[in-house]
Amino acid sequence: MIEVLKAGLLMSIQDQGRFGFRHIGVSQSGAIDPFAAKMANTLLKNDIDDAVIEITLGLAKLLFKCDTVIALIGTDMQAQLDDKPVYPGWTYAIKQGQTLSFKTARNGFRGYVGVKGGVLCEPVMGSRSTDLAAGFGGTNGQALKQGDNIQIQPYYKDWPKRGGILPPKRNVIRVHPSIHADLLTEHALRSFCEISWCVKPQSNRMGVRLSNENSTLSHSHSLPSLAVNPGSIQLPPNGEPIVLLNDAQTTGGYPLLGTIISADLHHFAQLKPGDSIRFEYVDMSTAIKAQKKMTAHFAQLAIALNNAY
């Protein structure tokens, strides 16, 4: 068991997400950076879809009530195991009674703690992810708070220290073309890529809201509701795009500027209010190549781990 001593801005249990229920309005949920969660599970030799703890911004503290092994992935939140610094990208063997504390993220926004065997909670509709808006999954469908206990399976055996790195950050995010290009006009789509967008404080797990005071994208279009998903970029009439993330609704009536390619969406996990970001449209073969590169990255890691131990 792990006791939450401090939950910070937002701490929740997430896995790779909930699938197969979008047609009844159930959001995907899941780790905003699924690659980070996958990395944690790979280093721990867990199932890829095992649940991890997602920490936002830091200022969090966890007390381990049994021995285990953890993997720390994501942004550097100046974590300490008791009074010793620990670093993202590595596994650490934990003894009962140790505490893991986080200061604040310096270059990103989200960090992940994977545990040997995964976080144990009852799957709902095939996933352990917390659906914060609908109130199910994870621990009672809620964000973790001070005093909560996170169930894990103790692990007492020795564990070799292992590390892995995530693909590097990108400042220009690659986007599939808009299906509403005729409606929004080529001019608007070009302008979307020419300016740099600032992340607004209203951003959350549902979506990252963007603004630019020189935006000329405002419009008065309303569409018949269509399916939307993590990565869809909605353009509300005020001209400020919203990049939908894992907790987004399943349908919406705003025109879409496009869809973030699957290899790049995870970068939004690390954007914090005030950060800036740019976009470029790419063709399908670029998107597929980028996805294959991500898959290869994990395949290489798995091979390296198997060869090393």
Next chain:
Amino acid sequence: MNLQQNVKITATSSHTLFLDATHLKDPLLSVQKKIWALVKRCKATAAFIDIVPAMNSLTLYLANSDDSNQWQEKLLLWWETTDIEENKGTHHKIITQYGGNTGADLEFIAEHHGVSTQRVIELHTSVTYHVLFLGFKPGFTYIHGLPSELHTPRRSEPRTHVPKGSVAIGADQTGIYPADSPGGWHIIGHTDFSLFDWQKAPPCAIAPGDTLQFISDEALS
């Protein structure tokens, strides 16, 4: 019939296909019926993780992005060779308590249209509604068929709290609140019919293509 016209199928990402039938000028419901029939055909394959109908459109989430081109072609063909099926969904009876504390806007709706509250209930219960699609939040059902005599502009000021099970009218739509939430529709009644319960399997009793009928609890007693 225009339904044989081509629809547009776009790969909106490496693993999603978007079938757009919004430009077809057939009645909205006929287009939607064709989409439900297509959903059924798609469900019978193992190619899709999620199959999401919306307003005269369909989004398919591919299990394997390598199959995208092949499915884009196949779906075009399937659109041409799929026939509308009549009444193949489940029919749900929504027992509703109209008016009173849990239907506070029933009188407003009656006054707005210059009819009696009894007439509002009669009209609301007189038709079979079609579930077009679900979305927005778990269990929220977009249904078609509200008699035009009951179309009413939304409240100028949304309520901060509308209880789960509220039966309401907003513009040309009627619906049921699947959970407590803010809302701008006029509340005319309440039902114990549960739209969404995560502890049940399946969690949602209603699916796109189903039909609904509201029944006044007074008519039962």
